[in-house]
Amino acid sequence: MATEISPRKRTAGAFDIRLIIAALFSIYGIVLTVMGATGGAAETVKSAGLNINLYSGIGMLVFAALFALWVRLRPIVVETETSGAAADD
């Protein structure tokens, strides 16, 4: 799974949901972009000439890239001594 990218993170959440979301949407994005780009005219008949697969695929890839960037810029803060600051009551 995609989360294996960061196995050393020891946080309360243990894994970063943002990476999982980015992983799912990059796979979806790749599949749809390829389908949209190679499908030809038959693909767009249903949607009145609009290539939905292509545009959605590109949209998902951009979205996935933004989430990955967010993880990169603001990684989860690791609190090694306490497993969760709020759980100490």
Add this chain to the structure above:
Amino acid sequence: MAVSVLAQEQLRLDAGPVDYVLLALYFAFVLGIGYLARRSVSTSLDFFLSGRALPAWVTGLAFVAANLGAIEIIGMSANGAEYGMPTMHYFWVGAVPAMLFLGIVMMPFYYGSKVRSVPEFMLRRFGKPAHLVNGISFAVAQVLIAGVNLYLLASIVNVLLGWPLWLSVLVAAAIVLSYTALGGLSAAIYNEVLQFFVIVAALLPLTLAGLHKVGGWHGLVDKVSASPGGPEQLSAWPATELTGFTNSFLSVLGVVFGLGFVLAFGYWTTNFVEVQRAMASKSMSAAQRTPIIGAFPKLLIPFIVVIPGMVAGVAVQDLVAYKATGQGAVDYNDAILLLMRDLLPNGILGVALAGLLASFMAGMAANLSSFNTVFTYDIWQAYVVRDRPDDYYLRMGRWVTVGATVLAVGTAFIAAGYENLMDYLQQLFSFFNAPLFATFILGMFWKRMTPTAGWVGLVLGTASAITVYGLAESEVLHLPGQGASFVGAGVAFVVDIVLSVVVSLVTRPKPEEELVGLVYSLTPKANLQASTSGEDAGWYRKPGLLAGIVLVITIVLNIVFG
């Protein structure tokens, strides 16, 4: 839901191998999240409240996604096809103000008192009788509603893909059970966040393609104006068609007080399914921000739910015929499915299917994860098996999830046989909320309110709502459209307040020192204030300011689309 046998032929989607692969991939991710979340569960608090450690954007999106179930998507797009823009009220008036109220006014008591569930707040404020009434009615309602959600999910799979109903029920139950039992609330919440994005990824392209098909926004305006509904379906106010009141003023009043105040505040501020998401966040500030952050997507969701419904009402031939004649093999509930069938090519169709199933599972998982918390903490630990070590209750929680799923499967099969019965049940459960809200709000701000008043108000308030509903059903009272539930909830609210005040004046209140943190006038101001340092610093993390921004957007939207 009216997915009749006749409609099956029309609704069967042309799913191809790619669609199934994309759908399967989504389920692999769902189960993967359950497995990963399991590693972070070591105490019962981890399991039931995610260790109170989640960031606000996660709980905020989960807050919205937990409500973005089958009824919301199918029902609201159906309303869009039938009534048009007035459907927006269910979001802008019927949800957002209540969510802001929960964040600003009520969350400090819920989070500040460190209770683990809404019934536990009842226990601390009003004692055992009110606690039992609330805990048991909530638990029973959740199991039955989980069953209804499961049935809806299975019937959609049955119609869209042609799987037999019993197989769909069992597969869906097994998937939801495996991630909620493994990872507890964290798994449910993380999946809700993923679900939220997959639902948007399903509905946004559908909306854009639909608008493209009818010739853009202007095309939609022209077509709806020319349709049987007429141009009034393009403005949200005064919504006379929706409320059933012919007088515009009464209609506006009905929307604002009936939907906006009594029904919405009852649902959003006391329903533990929702409040639990906020309780799982990592600080008071994050808990307050949870419903407020959730309000932003809540403002925008109708654009990708109601608008496709409206497009379907004028662009899908079967539905256009139904709207004109009131007859045909399909009805408004099929709006979004018909639009998917007509517009989406293979590929994005798989994503759309994943989004729909995601939304239906979100509802059921939310029911299960709130049920097991209330059952384990509020019924089992409080009254049946007390004072065991924590890992006993953690194990118990997992088994309760299994038991609840089995019950939900049973309910789903009953629902398959008696569809109307389930509609009635769901209506009845919605009546628990109005008196609950009355009791809470009075109890939080009036220290004199006594334990006896707590349970008397709840029981008789609920009973009066059921009475009104029964009278309306048996035609003794003549109430149009949504009128019965607006009036029923309103009566329950008033009865609860009046009885609580009267009973409080003749019974003994709890000693004041036991009410610190639970009642406004007895709680030090500092306890109710969120911190503004560390991870809660910055203007964009101030709950009050965020709520103000949401409010301004809500007003602007109402003016633009009014």
